Amino acid sequence: MMKFPVKELNSNFCKHIFRNFSSALYITGDKAQKNFAVLIPHIDFEERIQNKGELLNNIKVRKLDLDLNNIEKTWKFYKNLLQRKIILDQTRIEIGKEIANLTSNINVEANQEKKLKMHARIIKDDLKTMKEYLYSIEEDAAIKALSLPNILHKKTPISDHxxxxxxxxxxxxxxxxxxxxxxxxxxxxxxxxxxxxxxxxxxxxxxxxxxxxxxxxxxxxxxxxxxxxxxxxxxxxxxxxxxxxxxxxxxxxxxxxxxxxxxxxxxxxxxxxxxxxxxxxxxxxxxxxxxxxxxxxxxxxxxxxxxxxxxxxxxxxxxxxxxxxxxxxxxxxxxxxxxxxxxxxxxxxxxxxxxxxxxxxxxxxxxxxxxxxxxxxxxxxxxxxxxxxxxxxxxxxxxxxxxxxxxxxxxxxxxxxxxxxxxxxxxxxxxxxxxxxxxxxxxxxxxxxx
Amino acid sequence: MNLIKKISANGKQTIKRHFYTPKLNKYPDLDFDYLCSASNCEEILNNITRRKGVGDIHSVQKFKKQLENSKNATDHDKLKQLLYTEALKIPNRTHPDVLKYTTDINIVRFINQKKNFDFHPQEFHEISKKLNLVRTDQLGNLSGNRSYYVLGEMAELEQALINYTVNKLFEKGFQLMSVPDILHRNIIENCGMNTKGERNQVYLLDQKLYGPDFCLAGTSEMSLAGFLMNKTFSRRELPTKLAAVSRCYRAETSSTSEERGIYRVHEFTKVEMFVISTPESSEDHLEELITIEQDLFGDMGLYLRVLDMPPHELGAPAYRKYDIEAWLPGRKIFGEISSCSNCTDYQSRRLNIKYSSDNDLRYVHTLNGTACAIPRMLIALTETYQTEKGSIEVPNVLQKYMNNKMAIGRQKTIPELKLVKNKKEK
Missing domain, CATH: 3.30.930.10 (Bira Bifunctional Protein; Domain 2)
Incomplete structure (x- = not known):
């Protein structure tokens, strides 16, 4: 075998490689300003987790270092937050409507209007806070879901070729x-x-x-x-x-x-x-x-x-x-x-x-x-x-x-x-x-x- | 080059790289007798001015004198470096006939007749779109700017062109070689192409990841020159005629409408000819190369003109260069489809390619020529052989390389481009 001169790593290289990169495939809304999101991949996690036994066995026989329970937990958490965000959004809209009704009705107590406005402000703050961390949770969940392997073909041998x-x-x-x-x-x-x-x-x-x-x-x-x-x-x-x-x-x-x-x-x-x-x-x-x-x-x-x-x-x-x-x-x-x-x-x-x-x-x-x-x-x-x-x-x-x-x-x-x-x-x-x-x-x- | 992945104790990935580094003398054996002779100064100065204006012969001569007079070792090294930096910038000499030219376009000859159409001939990109033969749309975010796919029978035509060309070159005594596409920077620089600075056309592998020296070949002329580097031939081995089919990568950009479609692209396939000869016969070999090119393209029925390029159109290595342009009936212009150059000893001195003659070692002359650059050939053939009904005839000489197909029509096995809207699923 021939010998080649060896070039060692430089520190820039390490910085470059170990930076915490996100996905190039799944671009979340916060990154979409800097990175053009070509597409949003279809993630079939909900479908795959229906057959959790297959997935667990699949990961095992492929000898992959994947923690399915953790992936499932992250996904559920993301979905849960997404659901809460939808509810908050709807509530904000409803309160908005109610405030509009109240201001057109002169007989309503000022106290009630004040209460609703305060409620609206709290929801707005909640939504803002949620939006800030939802992106990173969404990204985490998507990357984990995308890391799952394909379903095994029934003719794929398990241990030996x-x-x-x-x-x-x-x-x-x-x-x-x-x-x-x-x-x-x-x-x-x-x-x-x-x-x-x-x-x-x-x-x-x-x-x-x-x-x-x-x-x-x-x-x-x-x-x-x-x-x-x-x-x-x-x-x-x-x-x-x-x-x-x-x-x-x-x-x-x-x-x-x-x-x-x-x-x-x-x-x-x-x-x-x-x-x-x-x-x-x-x-x-x-x-x-x-x-x-x-x-x-x-x-x-x-x-x-x-x-x-x-x-x-x-x-x-x-x-x-x-x-x-x-x-x-x-x-x-x-x-x-x-x-x-x-x-x-x-x-x-x-x-x-x-x-x-x-x-x-x-x-x-x-x-x-x-x-x-x-x-x-x-x-x-x-x-x-x-x-x-x-x-x-x-x-x-x-x-x-x-x-x-x-x-x-x-x-x-x-x-x-x-x-x-x-x-x-x-x-x-x-x-x-x-x-x-x-x-x-x-x-x-x-x-x-x- | 090689990469070896290792997992260190803390679980992080480290990479060790192994390189093959071409062994080239930092100070090539340039012709200082010629460069530093006072009697040549005016000729060199004139040559530089007539060409691209790059190079300063006065500095070369100044540093050479200073170097000869220096007694201090540190000064000596510094001066030597300065001398070579300047001397390597001086372009090759120019053929005396070329220096006589006063016009930009010097037509040597025309080949074939301009084809008459009794309908309005269309441009390549219109025909190829209609027949679903090339895709250039919506690819920037997937396979890079100006990328393209050649489809179905047009891809078969591409292959037929390669096979036709290589077979002709076999007949002309060329040896086929298969060459690397990733080259060390030294090889490319010593072929006379700049790899640094803003306007260079060379793609590099990520320098932080792979080191600073790995470039993608712009033409297999570079790979073949790399193959010949540091080799010495006997006189009877000359001329050695090599040919290679390779991918060429060029980072050049263009947005003018003249270059729409696949006229100027970043990657393409090319069949290249490379010849090394004795100095005495290199001018004859340049004529041989241009004759081969004329025959290759002329036999396909293209209307051509051969140009002897004026000094300011010559790259630093060329002593003389011919271009061949084909008439593009759709665009109604002549478009460059090929060229060939005699680089005399410009490349061989830098790459140390010699031959032995009567117990004497001399530098070979190098010549190169494009036998087939795919995208431009596809354009020229498509525009020339379009029919009123919308199909494209296959030139006679190419039919046997395409299972005797006589025409190219609409590609019915490839779906039309229809993109999905990018909406988030609920």
Missing amino acids: EVLHQFLEKPTEKSENHLSIAEKNDLIEFYDPLYYFFKHKCATFEMKILDYFREYMLKNLFTYFSNPDFARSIVVEGCGGDFNNPNESFILESSEDTFVSELNRLHLVGGASLCSFMAYFTRHLIQIGYFPLKYFTCGRKYQPPIQAEASLFTTGQETAIELFVATTDCLEQEDHEIENIIRILRCLYDSLGFHYQLIAVPAHKLKNYECMRISVQMLSCSLQEYVEVAHLSVCDNYLSKRLLCTYIEEKKRKFPRILSGTILSIQKLLGCVIEYNSINKRDLLWHKNI
């Missing part, structure tokens, strides 16, 4: 690391997980395999999108991410010529990402006749690398084919699309002719927005470990509720079910293929379609 399909036998022969092989053959120059170059056959492989997969998606009637690489903080948080965490997404320096608040930053996520597709459908009202939406894109995916490894499995810049499907809120339609995507994944990866497995990921490895994750894994012959080269995330309507992706059915607002996933992650696939081919003495551009 479940193998759904396996293609060819698992190779047992150990290979050299893909980067050593690639560097020996003058195919890659790798300096760090963000700074590396594909040369010769590697660069051709990237282009050709993208073409092959892309053609297959088009044949399967998926519509091609070309997406922007930037997303605002609201979209990052809407997709279940922590927009303040510099390890989760690259945060760009605010440009000086535009007003950018801390809740409205630009993030470099890449067009081939869930964020980029969700940004398109944020606050969107989709006409029902368009469902199911079946889209895909080819492009970059950027994520700050987790490890300083010299490996194609942990790079910060990837080229990928990303998929986005939305169905109506109908389980059968969603299941049909899941099956279709699994069929596509199997056809594509069978055709490559390498061993791989298709697994359902256990609950504790899911992201909050996922209710199920199907993972296509190829073996790294050097590590003798499986590497995820593609996946499908079943998100139900968790994301569409947060980012208000909606449709109308029978005059009611509904939220589409979303399937998201990566059909191909070039860097990871390439790493595995280089290692397989070194054992089989096969050329990198072996495939008839590549």
Whole structure:
């Protein structure tokens, strides 16, 4: 492994990261003056807490550090205060009316009018005080409610992954690391997980395999999108991410010529990402006749690398084919699309002719927005470990509720079910293929379609 | 760069970052023989004036003399720094033919004929909106100002353009490379682009979070130059012709109506050509690059004009630069779709790219050219190939890259944009 110079933190950085940020997704009234509130997410806490058993179990099997009782308490307190505010508002209006009546009636005692005015003043003061702290309670309750994970899919395994399909036998022969092989053959120059170059056959492989997969998606009637690489903080948080965490997404320096608040930053996520597709459908009202939406894109995916490894499995810049499907809120339609995507994944990866497995990921490895994750894994012959080269995330309507992706059915607002996933992650696939081919003495551009 | 998350004893997150820092000499091997010769002073002064007026040759010569006479080590370091600060600002020399130009627009040639329309041709943004091919509306708060989505068959056309271009470049002996989009500031600065100050066009990663030096590449010219940095080639390896498809990020802003739609955007895909050659052959390679560009765009049936750019239009690294403009029938203007430049040894001296010749090490010449910049190409093709019925014909040479599709129509699988009202639920 190569060594990198290490740069330590500076104190500004700490200040920056540990500031008490609010939500970029849920902007309360007091913040709306400084921060444009793009939307108010649909929070389905009342509905979710009806099935408290499911929620408790969900949190437990996902191994999340969430205190549901505390969340419930905060929510109830907020709702209670909101109710009291409504009563106070109504009382103030009623008293106002009564005072107006009294002043038009000359026979009324002055004492009674004075009493009512005093009452009105007390209510006004109460309302003022309540308004001041209600915002912070509202924000606290909303953030906590939004931190709950998606409902688990009934097919999500609890403790260990479940193998759904396996293609060819698992190779047992150990290979050299893909980067050593690639560097020996003058195919890659790798300096760090963000700074590396594909040369010769590697660069051709990237282009050709993208073409092959892309053609297959088009044949399967998926519509091609070309997406922007930037997303605002609201979209990052809407997709279940922590927009303040510099390890989760690259945060760009605010440009000086535009007003950018801390809740409205630009993030470099890449067009081939869930964020980029969700940004398109944020606050969107989709006409029902368009469902199911079946889209895909080819492009970059950027994520700050987790490890300083010299490996194609942990790079910060990837080229990928990303998929986005939305169905109506109908389980059968969603299941049909899941099956279709699994069929596509199997056809594509069978055709490559390498061993791989298709697994359902256990609950504790899911992201909050996922209710199920199907993972296509190829073996790294050097590590003798499986590497995820593609996946499908079943998100139900968790994301569409947060980012208000909606449709109308029978005059009611509904939220589409979303399937998201990566059909191909070039860097990871390439790493595995280089290692397989070194054992089989096969050329990198072996495939008839590549 | 890398980030490692650690949880300290008090439960707070700390981050350690690892960087790959390009090893570049703080004091590159500039051509001081030329810069400091008294006989060249007038020529350099004239060049600076004719170009953008940046650089002060008198200061360079003054500091050089002072440096040569200094005996004190502290003075020596300080003077050296001053000398390089000034010397690095001096632009490249200008091709003598270009210096002769007295007008702003110097048309070298036209390619193809202007297409006649028997209807009123529309602009790109009108056509793309009608056919649901591009979305630019209501995205500022979601994916940034001036962001855009290219949809359906227009995205297929984008891909067809890339594949068509790369295949042509393969035929012309270019090697395809896949390059990084996040670069160290040093690489970008040494390519001759400013990354600091108010009017720079470079996006940075948050400096407090990731350190001060991480920029988004404005073009893969920078990434390819970074790849070649500190490398020495043998003479028989030259010319080396590289090509890359990459995302380009530019922080430039514009609000003029001339640049509505996707004409000037912050991010786009581009196929770039980069050539390193011997000094003797770089002028021929510039002609080769402009010929490739003319063929690429000319074969698509676009009406083009080639311009030899006057001195004041040249960036500091360029010795000579051609622009290609395509006629945009909807806007009724020529719009720049491509350019190519010969940077002679301006970049190679700063990035230390050499070749060995007869036991001697010399600096290569670098050249770059745009083989395909997507948004402008989409505009030019859409406006040129629009039909009276409202569809867009696919140029013959691109059809085989689009499953033999001959026309682009309205995208029926993508919903029209209709936004939900932002009301609080009761």
